[in-house]
Amino acid sequence: EAQVTQNPRYLITVTGKKLTVTCSQNMNHEYMSWYRQDPGLGLRQIYYSMNVEVTDKGDVPEGYKVSRKEKRNFPLILESPSPNQTSLYFCASSLDAGATRLGPQYFGPGTRLTVT
Amino acid sequence: AQRVTQPEKLLSVFKGAPVELKCNYSYSGSPELFWYVQYSRQRLQLLLRHISRESIKGFTADLNKGETSFHLKKPFAQEEDSAMYYCALTSGNQFYFGTGTSLTVIP
Numbered sequence: 401e402a403q404v405t406q407n408p409r410y411l412i413t414v415t416g417k418k419l420t421v422t423c424s425q426n427m428n429h430e431y432m433s434w435y436r437q438d439p440g441l442g443l444r445q446i447y448y449s450m451n452v453e454v455t456d457k458g459d460v461p462e463g464y465k466v467s468r469k470e471k472r473n474f475p476l477i478l479e480s481p482s483p484n485q486t487s488l489y490f491c492a493s494s495l496d497a498g499a500t501r502l503g504p505q506y507f508g509p510g511t512r513l514t515v516t
Numbered sequence: 517a518q519r520v521t522q523p524e525k526l527l528s529v530f531k532g533a534p535v536e537l538k539c540n541y542s543y544s545g546s547p548e549l550f551w552y553v554q555y556s557r558q559r560l561q562l563l564l565r566h567i568s569r570e571s572i573k574g575f576t577a578d579l580n581k582g583e584t585s586f587h588l589k590k591p592f593a594q595e596e597d598s599a600m601y602y603c604a605l606t607s608g609n610q611f612y613f614g615t616g617t618s619l620t621v622i623p
Contacts, residue, residue: 433611440525442602442615443560450609458610490560504550505611507560 402427406491406508413481414516421476421511423491431494432474433458433505434466436487443490449474481515488512519543520605522614529593530622537588537617539577539603547605549586551577552613554600563601564588573597593621 404425413419425432433448435458445458449468463485465477474493478485489512492505521540529535541547549566563572566579566586577588586603598621603614 431609435613440615442522443604443613445610445612448609448611456609459612492560504562504565506562507552509559 402506404491404493404506404508406489406511408511409509410512412514412516415482416480419478419481419513421478421489421491421513423474423476423508424472425474425491425493425506426472427493427495427506428471429493429495429506430471431503431505432468433492433494434464434474434476435490435492436460436485437490437510438487446476446489481513483515486513486515519607519612520603520614522601522603522617524617525615526618526620528620528622531595532592535590535593535597535619535621537601537603537619539586539588539614541584541586541603541605543584543605543607545607547579547607549577549579550604550606551575551586551588552602552604554602554616556599560602593619595621595623597621 407422430451434446435443437443444460447466449455490510491508494505495503551564552560553563554560564577575590600616600618602616605612
């Protein structure tokens with residue numbers, strides 16, 4: 401089944417404790433992206449990747465890191481989480497990349513992160 | 517700069533009534549616009565893509581470049597349409613989402 405998976409689905413952590421949220425897709429998509437969803441603010445793009453070893457900042461990259469060592473995986477890293485990073489996080493992937501227009505995105509199930 | 521605006525946070529309609537969810541955008545080039553839907557406890561999924569001009573689940577959306585709008589419409593709302601709807605635009609290599617409209621269809 402074609403899908404985007406994220407782990408963990410729920411995470412409660414404390415300020416400053418490094419964490420990683422994994423994202424994997426099995427559709428051979430070039431484009432992958434991370435979003436956070438907050439009430440009243442909708443979805444905001446954190447980072448995106450056009451292909452392996454190519455990553456760029458989105459609208460709200462502060463406090464986050466990503467890596468794209470393999471085409472299928474795009475982990476989100478919070479080196480020192482803070483309470484304002486408490487949010488619902490979505491990973492997404494899309495087929496089109498490069499010179500063509502970006503195609504529709506396929507979303508993961510979401511990871512609810514609470515930082516105390 | 518705000519690229520996608522959804523002016524209604526909440527929208528309630530009666531079953532069988534027409535529904536229109538508004539989306540306005542700001543973009544200088546030729547936009548690529550989408551509508552995504554998020555049902556309760558489910559992931560976001562694509563509903564419509566303007567370039568395909570399809571009708572999905574009875575919903576349609578027309579790109580109006582003069583008014584910079586991409587409103588989502590359905591002539592007869594169903595209870596299963598109750599969900600969160602997001603309008604989105606691609607600009608370069610990024611996606612921009614509106615703040616979403618929560619639609620409730622009253623039986």
